[in-house]
Amino acid sequence: xxxxxxxxxxxxxxxxxxxxxxxxxxxxxxxxxxxxxxxxxxxxxxxxxxxxxxxxxxxxxxxxxxxxxxxxxxxxxxxxxxxxxxxxxxxxxxxxxxxxxxxxxxxxxxxxxxxxxxxxxxxxxxxxxxxxxxxxxxxxxxxxxxxxxxxxxxxxxxxxxxxxxxxxxxxxxxxxxxxxxxxxxxxxxxxxxxxxxxxxxxxxxxxxxxxxxxxxxxxxxxxxxxxxxxxxxxxxxxxxxxxxxxxxxxxxxxxxxxxxxxxxxxxxxxxxxxxxxxxxxxxxxxxxxxxxxxxxxxxxxxxxxxxxxxxxxxxxxxxxxxxxxxxxxxxxxxxxxxxxxxxxxxxxxxxxxxxx
Ligand code: CUA
Numbered sequence: 001x002x003x004x005x006x007x008x009x010x011x012x013x014x015x016x017x018x019x020x021x022x023x024x025x026x027x028x029x030x031x032x033x034x035x036x037x038x039x040x041x042x043x044x045x046x047x048x049x050x051x052x053x054x055x056x057x058x059x060x061x062x063x064x065x066x067x068x069x070x071x072x073x074x075x076x077x078x079x080x081x082x083x084x085x086x087x088x089x090x091x092x093x094x095x096x097x098x099x100x101x102x103x104x105x106x107x108x109x110x111x112x113x114x115x116x117x118x119x120x121x122x123x124x125x126x127x128x129x130x131x132x133x134x135x136x137x138x139x140x141x142x143x144x145x146x147x148x149x150x151x152x153x154x155x156x157x158x159x160x161x162x163x164x165x166x167x168x169x170x171x172x173x174x175x176x177x178x179x180x181x182x183x184x185x186x187x188x189x190x191x192x193x194x195x196x197x198x199x200x201x202x203x204x205x206x207x208x209x210x211x212x213x214x215x216x217x218x219x220x221x222x223x224x225x226x227x228x229x230x231x232x233x234x235x236x237x238x239x240x241x242x243x244x245x246x247x248x249x250x251x252x253x254x255x256x257x258x259x260x261x262x263x264x265x266x267x268x269x270x271x272x273x274x275x276x277x278x279x280x281x282x283x284x285x286x287x288x289x290x291x292x293x294x295x296x297x298x299x300x301x302x303x304x305x306x307x308x309x310x311x312x313x314x315x316x317x318x319x320x321x322x323x324x325x326x327x328x329x330x331x332x333x334x335x336x337x338x339x340x341x342x343x344x345x346x347x348x349x350x351x352x353x354x355x356x
Pocket of ligand 1 (some may be wrong): 076092122123124157158159193194196197198200201202
């Protein structure tokens, strides 16, 4: 019986060890989560092997002979055995519960001085804000430092998940949820939305970069310098790929052509337009919504100029829905979530020259 159990243990252990079931860890939190998995898995392998051993042995040793029609012996329980198979699993389940509780507690601990990053989720994009009003579409994290994400959604429920970092947390409109991540290796990762949030859910991703502490500080101060004019909050601080020239002027109200083009391009990226729309100028090829490459025919059909049509489609997307597409898919809150400067720039960027 022990031999059969041993064979079962070897096979299941091989399946557990030889196949990489979890992504290789890149955070302290993921290390603890991985430990919890192994703790439970080892217990499972032991119990599974024992059960297989008993079952297979019983089938082989006690099977009925071909011409044996007699009844089996009447058995009325076995108190000692029943106590054992109740107490042992109870202890194991309690042990798993205690380990999980300790891991949950530790994984929620951000320490005394975490880096605080605000996370804004919306259909179908992520935006991040660092201390000092630095906004970014890319999540850049320092190595070996607790990062506390303070998250909220502007529309529906999303969920924050970087697979190699383990931690996963819903992002809910109206409340602020938190999660702590402490990166343990540099590299590039992907932040994935892991709550079905609409047609573009699968495209709702953001790049994550983990840098050495010094490189991170350099990045942050550079972004801060590029962002400048924090007073004009709506005008938007600098972000990755933003025009460095635009920063020095800060909260200018009369945007010049170049600055407006830059703001339009930035807004197109930060509002997540590219997650759903094909637009060659922005290098996007998503097919969730209609292509934005040639809007002349669609605008004509709606009886409007291209810029007017673009503006209406951003502010009131359900008014005209292109044939073959569903109403209610495009977020309907851009008029509130974007500033009027951002919408103007976006109209100019998408609607072409006529808009100016
Ligand atoms: Cu956001 Cu799925």
